[in-house]
Amino acid sequence: MKKFVLFDIDFTLFDVQTFKDSNLKEYSVYKEVMQVLDETSKIAMLGIFSKGETEFQKTKLEKTGMAKFFKNEHMHIFVDKEANLTKIMDKYKDYKIFFIDDRLDLLYSAKKHLPEVFTIWVKRGWFAENQEPIVGFKADAEVENLSEVVRIVQLN
Amino acid sequence: MQAVILAAGESSRFYPFNDLPKAMVKIMGKTILEYTLDSLKNSGIKKLIFAVTKDNQIKNLLGDGSKFGLNIKYVVQPSPTGMGDALLLAEKYLEDDFFLLHAHHVDFYKFQKILEDKKKENSDIVLLAKKITDPLCLKKMGVLKIEGEKVVEVVEKPAAGTEPSDLGVIGIYLLNKTFVENLKKSPKDHYNFEKSISGFAKKANVRFAVTDIENVSLKYPWDILSLKDHLFKDLKKYIASSAGVSSSAQIQGEVYIDDGAKIMEHATIKGPCFIGKNAYVGNNAILRGGVDLEENSVIGANMEFKNTLMMENSKVHSGFIGDSVIGRNCRIGAGFNTANVRLDRTTVKVEVKGEKIDTGLRDLGMMVGEGTHIGIKSSSMPGKIIGRKATIGSNTSVAKNVADNTTYYTKFQEVVTRK
Secondary structure, three states: OOEEEEEOOEOOOEOHHHHHHOOOOOOOEOOOHHHHHHHHOOOOEEEEEEEOOHHHHHHHHHHHOOHHHOOHHHEEEEOOHHHHHHHHHHHOOOOEEEEEEOOHHHHHHHHHHOOOOEEEEEOOOHHHHHOOOOOOOOOOEEEOOHHHHHHHHHHO | OEEEEEEOOOOHHHOOOOOOOHHHOEEOOEEHHHHHHHHHHHOOOOEEEEEEOOOOHHHHHHOOOHHHOOEEEEEEOOOOOOHHHHHHHHHHHOOOOEEEEEOOOOOHHHHHHHHHHHHOOOOOEEEEEEEOOOHHHHOOOEEEEEEOOEEEEEEEOOOOOOOOOOEEEEEEEEEOHHHHHHHHOOOOOOOHHHHHHHHHHOOOOEEEEEOOOOOOOOOOOOHHHHHHHHHHOOOOOEEOOOOEEOOOOEEEOOEEEOOOOEEOOOOEEEOOEEEOOOOEEOOOOEEEOOEEEOOOOEEOOOEEEEOOEEOOOOEEOOEEEEOOEEOOOOEEOOOEEEOOEOOOOOOOEEEEOOEEEEOOOOEOOEEEOOOOEEOOOOEEOOOEEEOOOOEEOOOOEEOOOEOOOOEEOOOOOOOOOOO
8 A cells, every 4th residue: 555644844844943933034844854754755655734824834845945845736734724634634545644743633633533544743842742641542653753754654 | 252231230110020130021922131142143242241130030041151052151249239330240251342231232233333333443442322302311311421523421310401412322332341440440339330431531532333223221111112112023924833813813914923822703913913822812802003912821802902011921801901011920800991091192101219200102001010910890090000919909990009019999888778
C-alpha cells in the first residue's frame, strides 16, 4: 500500500516562536525539517493539512522553501480544520495515512473516524504544552521533533 | 561600545505601577525592557551594565544576558540615590566611551547615530536634546544653557520665564570615563549627575545633539498608553493557529491574537489591538482605539474597551472602560464605567504625590494598581488612581484617588416606609 504523510504547519514544520519573536519578519522551520521532508518524500507522498488563512499558510511554505515538497492538490488549509478532518481522511483512505500534528485532539478524531490512520503527535508548542490527557487514547507515536518521522514511516 | 542602563529609580510618580521596575511592564506580551534590549542589539551594543534595585527582578529576567546574545553586568543601588550614584557604581565595569540611558528607551537605535556623529565633532561628551515648545513641559525637565554648539550648563526644572533655552534634555547620553572621574569629585546628592555635567562643561567640550524624532517618556502611569501606541505602530495582523476566533467575530485591521486566546461570538475587534496568550473576549464585546489585553486577561460579554492596557490575569465583566491602565490580577464587576472625558472638555488633571499634574490629555480614564477588586455598578471619574490591593464597594463612584490596601465605598441607607 502506498504511503501518504499529512503534515500540519504551525509547531510541526514551521517555527512559530521564532516568527513571533522576530515581529513576524523571520520565516523559519525547525532545524530538522528540510532533511526530514527530503527523505520522507522519497518513501511516501506528502501533503499539508493545516489550520489558518490559505494565503498566509502558503506564504510560510514558500518563504521557508518547503513548498517544493508539496503538490498544490495536496495542500489542504482551512480556517476550521476540525470541520474538514473527516473529508481529508476519506480523501486519502486508499493510502496508508501518517497524520502528523501538534494537536492530540485532532489525532484522536482522525483515529476515531479511520482507525487505520497512523497518528504522530509532535509534542512542541502551545497545544502540546496545554494538552490534557485524552482518556483511552494515545497517539501511535509521540515525538519531540520530526527527526524520527522517516524511520516511523519506513517501519509502519 | 558599552551602555549603562538605569533601572533602579524609585519611580514614585509612576504609582500605582511602581511595585515593579517600570520597564518590567508588559506591552504586547513583552516587557518594555525587552524592547530596549532589542534596540541595543540592533545598534550593535552587546555589553550592558544595569543599575538595579536590591530585589533585582531584572536580573531574574535577563541573567547574564547570554540567552539574549548580550553580556550583562549588574550594580545594585540599595536605595534610589540618583543617576550619578548609579554611574559611579558602574565605573568598575566601564572601558571607555559609553551610552547612558533609561531602561524604557525602546527606540535607542534611532538616536545612536545622532550622538555618535556629534561625538566625532571633537566632543568629549554629548547630550541628546529636543526642542520643547510647551513651557509646562520645560519646567519639569533639565534644560540646556548653550553657547553656540557647546553646552554651558544644565538647568534642572527652571521656573517659568527663566528657561535658558527651549532645549530639553532627553535621558540618553554619550559619555566617557573622564566624565566619570569628574563626577567622583562632585558633592553627593540626588542631582550630582546633572550638576557634574555643568561642572564638566567648564573644562571640557560638552556638546548637544538635537533630535526631532518622537521620544516617549515613561514618567507617569498614563505614559504607558503613549508607549503602547508608539509600539503599536509596528503591530501586524496575526492570528495564532491555537487561537479560537468565532466565525461571527469581526476582526478589523492590525489585530494580533496570541496562542490560546478566545474571541467569542459577535465580538468586534478594531486594530491596532493585541490579545495576549489565553486571553478571553466575551460575546458582543467591542475593543477599539488601541487595546492591549495581556496574558490570561478576560473581558466579559457586552464590554466596551477603548485605548486601554489591561495587564496579566485581570478580569472585567461588562460596561465601558476607556483610556485606562489596569494592573495585574484585578477584578472588576459587571456594569463598571469609566468617565474618560471631563464634561467641560478641558484636559484631565491627575493628583500625583499631592500635586495636580495637567496631563495635557483630553481623554484619560483610570489607573488601577495590582490586585484591586471593584464591585458591580461602580464608576470612576477621569484621571483617578486606585492603588494596589484596594477594594471598591459596589455602586460607588470613585471621585478621588484611592490609596493601597484601602476599602472605598459609597454608604447607602435603606429607607423603607409604609405607603
